[in-house]
Ligand SMILES: NC(=O)c1ccc[n+]([C@@H]2O[C@H](COP(=O)([O-])OP(=O)(O)OC[C@H]3O[C@@H](n4cnc5c(N)ncnc54)[C@H](O)[C@@H]3O)[C@@H](O)[C@H]2O)c1
C-alpha cells in the first residue's frame with residue numbers, strides 16, 4: 559500500500575461531490591499528495607481514512623459551511639447524473655446550488671474554486687474537430703443537463719475576482735471512464751445485454767475523446783496548484799482529454815470485447831437512426847400520461863455516438879503543464895479488469 563504524506567496546513571481542501579466517481583478518485587489522489595481533505599456530498603460512499611465527511615445538500619449554505627471551515631481550496635464536482643433526466647433537479651443543483659456554493663465560499667474565506675464543467679458545453683450535436691476553448695457556448699445544447707452546465711460554468715468563471723482574493727477555473731472533461739464509473743460502461747453493458755449493441759451508426763469513422771479518470775484528476779490538481787493571482791488561468795476553462803481521439807465505435811468495441819460481448823458490426827445511416835430516435839422520443843412524450851417508457855436510442859445518445867467531437871488540450875498543456883498520465887490503451891485495460899461483475903455470463 560502507498561504511504562501517504564502528512565498534510566501541511568496550506569494544503570487543506572474540500573471536495574463537493576467527493577463520494578462520486580470522479581470525486582472519489584480526486585480525493586484519493588489529493589490524500590496521496592499530502593492534502594487534508596473534507597468531503598461534502600449528499601450521500602456517503604465507503605469511508606476513506608483521514609477524510610472528514612460532511613453529508614448534506616449543496617443547495618443548503620448552512621450545511622456547506624462546516625465542510626469549508628479553514629479550507630483555502632474547493633473542488634466542485636457534484637451534479638445530478640445526466641441520465642436522471644430531471645429538469646427541475648438539474649436547475650436546482652447545477653444553477654441555484656452553484657450560486658449557493660459561491661456564496662458559501664465567500665463566507666468561509668475560500669481562496670480558490672476549481673469547477674468540473676464539461677466539454678459538451680460547446681457541443682450542439684454536430685461535428686467538432688480539435689475544438690478549442692474559444693468555441694462559443696452551445697446555443698442549442700444537446701440536453702437540459704448540458705444547458706445547466708453552461709450556466710454553471712459561466713457563474714463560476716464570472717465569480718473570479720482578484721481584488722476580492724477569490725480565484726476560479728473550470729475543467730472541461732469529456733467521456734470520463736475508469737474503475738468505479740457508474741454510467742458509461744454500465745449503460746453500455748446493459749445495452750449490450752438487451753441485445754441492442756449490434757449496430758454502428760454511420761460509417762464508424764467518427765472520432766471522440768474518452769478520458770481516463772486519473773487524467774481528469776491530474777488536470778484538476780494542476781489547475782488548483784497553478785491558480786494564483788498572477789497566473790493566466792484565472793477565470794478560464796480548460797479541456798482535459800487523453801489527447802488521443804479515438805473512433806467512437808472502436809472504443810465501444812474494445813470495452814465490449816474486453817468484457818466478453820460481441821462488437822457491433824451492422825451499419826445504419828446516421829440520419830435514419832437520428833430520425834428514428836427523434837420519433838421515439840416524441841412518442842414517449844405524447845404517450846407519457848398513458849404509458850411510461852425510456853427509449854435506449856435517444857437523440858442525444860445518437861448524436862454522441864455518430865458525430866466527431868474531440869477537443870484540443872493545447873491550452874492545458876501550455877498553461878497548466880498538463881500531459882496525460884495514463885494512455886488510452888492502459889486506461890481501457892484497467893477499466894475492463896475493474897468490472898468482473900459486468901463480464902458476459904457473470
Ligand atoms: N462522467 C462523465 O463522463 C463526465 C463528463 C463531463 C463532465 N462530468 C462532470 O463531472 C462531475 C462528476 O461527475 P461523475 O461522473 O463523477 O458523477 P457522479 O454522479 O458519480 O458524482 C456526482 C456526485 O455529486 C453528488 N451530488 C449530486 N447532487 C448533490 C447535491 N445536491 N448535494 C451534494 N452532492 C450532490 C452525488 O451524490 C455524487 O456523489 C459532474 O460535475 C459532471 O457534470 C462528467
Ligand SMILES: CC(C)CCC[C@@H](C)[C@H]1CC[C@H]2C3=C(CC[C@]12C)[C@@]1(C)CC[C@H](O)[C@@](C)(C(=O)O)[C@@H]1CC3
Nearest residue numbers: 640732733734741742745746749855859860862863
Ligand atoms: C445510440 C447508441 C447505439 C446507444 C448505445 C451507446 C451508449 C450506451 C453510449 C453512447 C454514448 C455514451 C455516453 C454516456 C452513456 C453511454 C452512452 C450513451 C454518457 C451519457 C454517460 C454520462 C456522461 O456524463 C456523458 C454525458 C458524457 O458527456 O461524457 C456520456 C456521454 C457518452
